[in-house]
Amino acid sequence: MEQLTDIVAVMVSVSVDGPYSYRVPAGMVVYRGSIVAVPLVGRLTLGVVWGAPKDNYAHNRLKDIAQVYEVPPLSEELLKTVDWVSRYTLAAPGLVLRSVLRSTEALDPERPLVAFRATGFEPAKMTPARLRVMDVLADGSAWTKTAIIGGSGVSASVIEGLEKAGALERIEIPAPPIVEPPDPEAAVPVLSAEQAQAMAQIREIDVSGFGVALLDGVTGGGKTEVFFEAVADTLRAGRQGLILLPEIALTHTFIERFTRRFGTRPAEWHSDMTPAQRARVWRGVLSGDVRVVLGARSALFLPFRELGIIVLDEEHDGAFKQYEGVNYHARDMAVVRAKFAEARVVLSSATPSVESRNNANVGRYSHVLLQSRFAEAAMPDITALDMREEPPEKGQWIAPRLAREVFATLDRGEQALLFLNRRGYAPLTLCNACGHQYQCPDCSAWLVEHRFRGVLMCHHCGHEQRVPKACGACGAVDSLVAVGPGIERVAEEAEARFPGARKVILSSDMGSNAQIRDRFAEIEKGEYDLIIGTQLVAKGHHFEKLTLVGVIDADLGLAHGDPRAAERTFQILTQVTGRAGRASKAGRAFLQTYHPTHPVMEAMVKGDREAFYRYELASREAGGLPPFGRLAALIVSANEHDPAFAYAKSILAAAPMADGLKLFGPADAPVAMVRGRHRVRLLAQSGKDFDLSGYVRFWLEQAPKATGNLRVQVDIDPQSFM
Ligand SMILES: [Zn+2]
Numbered sequence: 001m002e003q004l005t006d007i008v009a010v011m012v013s014v015s016v017d018g019p020y021s022y023r024v025p026a027g028m029v030v031y032r033g034s035i036v037a038v039p040l041v042g043r044l045t046l047g048v049v050w051g052a053p054k055d056n057y058a059h060n061r062l063k064d065i066a067q068v069y070e071v072p073p074l075s076e077e078l079l080k081t082v083d084w085v086s087r088y089t090l091a092a093p094g095l096v097l098r099s100v101l102r103s104t105e106a107l108d109p110e111r112p113l114v115a116f117r118a119t120g121f122e123p124a125k126m127t128p129a130r131l132r133v134m135d136v137l138a139d140g141s142a143w144t145k146t147a148i149i150g151g152s153g154v155s156a157s158v159i160e161g162l163e164k165a166g167a168l169e170r171i172e173i174p175a176p177p178i179v180e181p182p183d184p185e186a187a188v189p190v191l192s193a194e195q196a197q198a199m200a201q202i203r204e205i206d207v208s209g210f211g212v213a214l215l216d217g218v219t220g221g222g223k224t225e226v227f228f229e230a231v232a233d234t235l236r237a238g239r240q241g242l243i244l245l246p247e248i249a250l251t252h253t254f255i256e257r258f259t260r261r262f263g264t265r266p267a268e269w270h271s272d273m274t275p276a277q278r279a280r281v282w283r284g285v286l287s288g289d290v291r292v293v294l295g296a297r298s299a300l301f302l303p304f305r306e307l308g309i310i311v312l313d314e315e316h317d318g319a320f321k322q323y324e325g326v327n328y329h330a331r332d333m334a335v336v337r338a339k340f341a342e343a344r345v346v347l348s349s350a351t352p353s354v355e356s357r358n359n360a361n362v363g364r365y366s367h368v369l370l371q372s373r374f375a376e377a378a379m380p381d382i383t384a385l386d387m388r389e390e391p392p393e394k395g396q397w398i399a400p401r402l403a404r405e406v407f408a409t410l411d412r413g414e415q416a417l418l419f420l421n422r423r424g425y426a427p428l429t430l431c432n433a434c435g436h437q438y439q440c441p442d443c444s445a446w447l448v449e450h451r452f453r454g455v456l457m458c459h460h461c462g463h464e465q466r467v468p469k470a471c472g473a474c475g476a477v478d479s480l481v482a483v484g485p486g487i488e489r490v491a492e493e494a495e496a497r498f499p500g501a502r503k504v505i506l507s508s509d510m511g512s513n514a515q516i517r518d519r520f521a522e523i524e525k526g527e528y529d530l531i532i533g534t535q536l537v538a539k540g541h542h543f544e545k546l547t548l549v550g551v552i553d554a555d556l557g558l559a560h561g562d563p564r565a566a567e568r569t570f571q572i573l574t575q576v577t578g579r580a581g582r583a584s585k586a587g588r589a590f591l592q593t594y595h596p597t598h599p600v601m602e603a604m605v606k607g608d609r610e611a612f613y614r615y616e617l618a619s620r621e622a623g624g625l626p627p628f629g630r631l632a633a634l635i636v637s638a639n640e641h642d643p644a645f646a647y648a649k650s651i652l653a654a655a656p657m658a659d660g661l662k663l664f665g666p667a668d669a670p671v672a673m674v675r676g677r678h679r680v681r682l683l684a685q686s687g688k689d690f691d692l693s694g695y696v697r698f699w700l701e702q703a704p705k706a707t708g709n710l711r712v713q714v715d716i717d718p719q720s721f722m
């Protein structure tokens with residue numbers, strides 16, 4: 001590695017457009033990628049040495065690098081990824097770098113632990129408690145205070161007393177590793193013929209080269225075993241691995257499976273961790289001590305030194321898109337990073353994104369299919385219940401036929417699931433005296449009643465108010481009525497209709513992550529007969545006794561007027577119906593719908609997912625939508641509507657002409673106000689080979705600058721139009 005001297009460019013981790021030049025003081029050794037602290041507007045800021053300076057600066061105008069941290073330089077592939085993500089998303093490179101650097105805590109050397117060992121000196125007074133301590137330390141090893149207390153059952157004061165008496169001495173020992181290295185040979189599984197075939201296909205991508213495999217297989221088809229073997233390959237080749245999951249809070253079963261396969265827990269990276277835990281993982285990844293990380297999307301920016309594989313489980317999941325700060329999609333950026341790192345990518349899903357399916361269809365990705373169910377259970381038998389033909393009774397939400405199926409399932413001692421992807425009691429609350437509808441004061445959204453907690457709540461900003469006794473508009477008392485069903489209302493109906501069944505309600509607002517994990521464990525043990533839940537229940541859980549799934553409103557997702565509405569609906573319906581019959585029993589699912597002839601419903605009922613992909617790809621191609629075209633959104637916001645709209649118009653007026661480019665808007669966003677900010681959207685659509693990021697960058701340079709409380713946010717490849 002080339003040592004850099006004299007003057008260097010340093011990328012600081014703040015929102016600026018490029019690196020600044022700094023002087024390397026005499027005696028300091030830096031390389032490209034070295035992590036440093038530099039003075040910036042009166043204080044020290046973290047940064048990374050980016051290379052030789054672009055401009056010629058006079059020495060006397062430059063400041064010195066204040067400190068270089070004693071950690072290895074960041075890898076070349078990570079620096080290139082930062083540049084690429086910045087260019088693509090239009091986020092400032094320093095802002096992308098902040099996703100990498102995070103905390104200074106991780107940069108300081110790890111603090112050693114304080115431990116005690118016997119000095120060999122025997123104190124005059126020996127009590128039974130003191131003897132127990134001396135027994136524990138008899139072999140001369142050093143133990144921490146906590147470990148001595150655990151091993152001997154004494155109190156801390158006994159240890160302190162022995163130290164004072166001269167029988168024990170305090171020493172420092174290195175902290176144990178955050179996780180033991182995973183062993184690729186710990187429990188090598190016997191793969192089925194089909195899994196072995198899938199693995200052979202993945203192995204066609206060189207373990208030290210770049211390539212993407214789409215591991216496309218039904219829920220319960222054994223995809224995890226396969227990608228674990230791909231991770232094992234990487235470990236054997238001496239490289240590091242990253243497994244990204246969408247909902248990290250719900251992965252206790254996943255961690256157990258990893259632990260069984262590799263003989264040790266993976267290092268984790270997610271929001272439930274303390275800053276100290278994160279700092280240890282970060283440091284371990286950079287030093288190379290941590291070999292595999294299991295993490296949420298932000299783990300993509302961890303400082304791996306020898307990254308050899310990135311696995312995205314549930315690659316289609318919307319949670320891989322980040323909307324705050326740097327607006328990136330972890331799936332797409334994973335492919336970019338893997339290319340720079342010459343690493344393999346495995347994208348795993350039962351319902352791949354339309355983009356990934358297209359990449360597989362055209363041969364850009366290797367298409368690895370796992371079609372048969374692992375335990376050879378049949379795919380669920382799916383029936384559409386036409387709500388125009390056999391609607392529920394007035395004031396109810398469960399159709400008579402579905403209710404009969406629930407009874408029959410419970411009678412057989414099996415589990416049933418009622419699914420509605422809507423939290424709360426009712427999506428709309430109004431006064432039946434005057435018709436007043438309860439709306440969020442800060443957003444253009446109705447307030448959702450959460451009856452269990454006695455509040456009306458905005459699902460966009462979290463605003464909450466007590467359910468009022470009297471109408472705020474006309475003063476009528478007890479006049480509020482709920483319109484439409486939420487999951488709590490379905491639960492209320494189920495309570496009345498299936499009184500003997502042991503029920504559990506699962507919704508993300510129903511408790512802490514730990515409480516929700518406990519509910520899942522209880523369901524797996526068969527402690528409930530009837531599960532009533534939102535999309536929380538759709539993912540990644542094996543419920544052996546579950547044989548019936550009823551979807552209360554299968555049309556819900558189709559109501560969103562954006563290009564991915566059909567895809568998301570297909571994915572969630574496939575996932576939730578896939579909960580039925582995962583062990584040895586065949587499952588059944590019922591979809592309550594007003595649109596039984598919609599291509600999504602027809603593909604579900606026929607069990608013909610290829611029909612869905614054909615339909616969706618054809619309609620995207622006809623509309624020039626991704627992956628056949630490209631989209632970029634500009635979201636203009638302000639405290640008032642009219643200035644936001646006027647500013648959006650002035651941006652549009654500044655748009656440079658370009659061949660094959662279409663511009664739409666300005667238009668009020670579907671959720672026109674969020675947290676008191678009025679939102680107006682502009683949309684740019686281009687052909688797939690057009691440099692849309694470059695165009696938008698140039699466009700915004702021509703446009704008038706945002707002043708006052710005006711903001712403009714760029715969303716390349718928007719996933720929704722909200
Ligand atoms: Zn009223």
Ligand SMILES: [Zn+2]
Nearest residue numbers: 440443458461
């Ligand atoms: Zn709100």
